[in-house]
Amino acid sequence: MKVKVPCTCYAPVDFEYDEVVDLSQDPEAANQIMAGSFMEVKCPKCGKVLHPEFPFAVKHEGKKIDIQFLPERMRDDFLRGTSKYCFKKDGRIVIGFPELAEKLKIINEGFDDRVIEVIKYYMVSKIEADQKPENEIRAFFECTDKEGNLVYQVLGLKENEAAKLTIPKSFYEVCKVKTLAYKNSEPFCLFLSPPYISLLRISRVYEEITEPEKK
Numbered sequence: 001m002k003v004k005v006p007c008t009c010y011a012p013v014d015f016e017y018d019e020v021v022d023l024s025q026d027p028e029a030a031n032q033i034m035a036g037s038f039m040e041v042k043c044p045k046c047g048k049v050l051h052p053e054f055p056f057a058v059k060h061e062g063k064k065i066d067i068q069f070l071p072e073r074m075r076d077d078f079l080r081g082t083s084k085y086c087f088k089k090d091g092r093i094v095i096g097f098p099e100l101a102e103k104l105k106i107i108n109e110g111f112d113d114r115v116i117e118v119i120k121y122y123m124v125s126k127i128e129a130d131q132k133p134e135n136e137i138r139a140f141f142e143c144t145d146k147e148g149n150l151v152y153q154v155l156g157l158k159e160n161e162a163a164k165l166t167i168p169k170s171f172y173e174v175c176k177v178k179t180l181a182y183k184n185s186e187p188f189c190l191f192l193s194p195p196y197i198s199l200l201r202i203s204r205v206y207e208e209i210t211e212p213e214k215k
């Protein structure tokens with residue numbers, strides 16, 4: 001699809017993207033997505049690199065990949081249930097490029113994306129209990145280390161700084177058992193029901209119900 005996107009210098013920039021990205025035809029796209037450089041475009045006037053977001057699908061039939069990407073600006077509509085994508089039942093939905101990159105990394109490592117979110121649930125709950133951070137904590141699965149432990153990137157602990165947390169492989173196995181046993185019970189069912197599997201579904205609820213601390 002051909003569109004024009006506005007640059008911060010006010011120049012309209014021509015931008016073309018595919019509404020379906022088939023990774024079996026374009027394996028390089030997966031690397032670009034994971035590196036965070038997918039769908040970038042350079043403004044011909046000022047040279048700034050723009051990263052516009054439009055809805056598109058990522059597929060790979062052989063690897064059973066079927067992901068609908070939604071731009072970050074559509075997050076609220078989607079969570080409110082007023083987006084047309086809410087009715088998608090198969091596959092997965094991700095919102096914003098960090099979630100898409102994470103999803104492909106999870107698939108590459110052969111992990112279950114639900115278990116990855118359950119680990120986040122325990123990790124973020126512990127951080128919130130111990131440190132009472134002011135900002136919303138967002139965690140993204142990043143990679144595995146040499147021993148096969150899981151490395152997460154955690155945002156929101158310090159301003160403009162990402163922390164890395166390493167989770168033992170054995171904890172993944174513990175969480176896998178819990179996921180399969182309790183996926184339909186609260187709180188897990190609140191963020192593990194497809195197509196949008198993300199702890200961010202409930203951290204929004206936290207924001208709404210948290211009352212300001214009285215002193």
Ligand SMILES: [Zn+2]
Nearest residue numbers: 007009043046
């Ligand atoms: Zn520009």
